Amino acid sequence: GFARWITSSQYFGIDKVVILGNRCDIDEADAVDHLGSDPSCSVIGLYLEGVKDGRKFLKAVERAASRKPLLVLKSGRTPLGAEAATSHTGSLSGEDRIFDAALRRAGAIRVYDFDELFDLAKTFSYFADLPPAEDLRVGVVSVSGAGCVLSADAIGDYGLRLAGLGEDTIERILSVYPSGWIARNPIDMWSAIEEVGAFDAYLTITEAVLEDDGVDGASIIFMLIPDVTEMDIRRFLREIKPYRKPFTLCFMGGDMRLVHEWEQIAEGESIPVFHSPERAIRALGAILRWKHERRR
Numbered sequence: 001g002f003a004r005w006i007t008s009s010q011y012f013g014i015d016k017v018v019i020l021g022n023r024c025d026i027d028e029a030d031a032v033d034h035l036g037s038d039p040s041c042s043v044i045g046l047y048l049e050g051v052k053d054g055r056k057f058l059k060a061v062e063r064a065a066s067r068k069p070l071l072v073l074k075s076g077r078t079p080l081g082a083e084a085a086t087s088h089t090g091s092l093s094g095e096d097r098i099f100d101a102a103l104r105r106a107g108a109i110r111v112y113d114f115d116e117l118f119d120l121a122k123t124f125s126y127f128a129d130l131p132p133a134e135d136l137r138v139g140v141v142s143v144s145g146a147g148c149v150l151s152a153d154a155i156g157d158y159g160l161r162l163a164g165l166g167e168d169t170i171e172r173i174l175s176v177y178p179s180g181w182i183a184r185n186p187i188d189m190w191s192a193i194e195e196v197g198a199f200d201a202y203l204t205i206t207e208a209v210l211e212d213d214g215v216d217g218a219s220i221i222f223m224l225i226p227d228v229t230e231m232d233i234r235r236f237l238r239e240i241k242p243y244r245k246p247f248t249l250c251f252m253g254g255d256m257r258l259v260h261e262w263e264q265i266a267e268g269e270s271i272p273v274f275h276s277p278e279r280a281i282r283a284l285g286a287i288l289r290w291k292h293e294r295r296r
Helices: 002-009 028-036 054-065 079-089 096-106 114-127 145-157 167-174 190-196 198-210 233-240 256-268 277-293
Strands: 044-048 070-074 109-111 137-142 217-224 247-254
Touching (some): 044 114, 054 070, 070 096, 109 114, 114 277, 198 217, 233 256, 247 256
Parallel strands (some): 137 217
């Protein structure tokens, strides 16, 4: 069921699916060890209700997480959930705070629902080979003020930082705005679209942000309305894909037929797409933090 769900709703590839059920002779630690040493698998995603041998499992997680991103969705976090897990598979969930701390110490990334598991899995699979991040500084390019504010809130919620823009970056951005405009991050670009058109506005501003040494990653927000959908999205993606920084696209409404069409185009180029600024920032923050920790 999960494999069918992923292949029918997601664009990232599946290498292997391991379903243990009530398990008999192998357990989740064995599966993690195997996937951690498998070169064809770039990201590991786990759904757990409990573990059979905590010490063995955490050692396997530590070994695997030192090689590749390892995402863990563990249910049974609450007393009600733990009781349901016990009646479902006989799993002993244990104290969630202890399990959470042990997971993080072992290098795993904890997620809290399947949306987050899939969001992070595709973002890591697309960007895992990028160089380490200097910091957690995010640039936001948005077609609307709402996208700017929601992104700023999410940046604060996920412990990230709004990037300060360099003088050269600001000068390049202002080249597509009416005179007298003030540019700052997050960047509300609607006036630039009115001034030079969607393609030139998006490309100039996005390239300026991604080339800024003070920006570690970016979220680019679209609303697919006529002023925006006239742009050549394939050409835009070809121009920005070579940058060696993680970035997400957010298609925040508009013509839903085009939303799905543009999403297929972008994900076909291994660029992650989300439908809310919050999910885009959450995924971007996860890979920036993982990349930043790899610098240490």
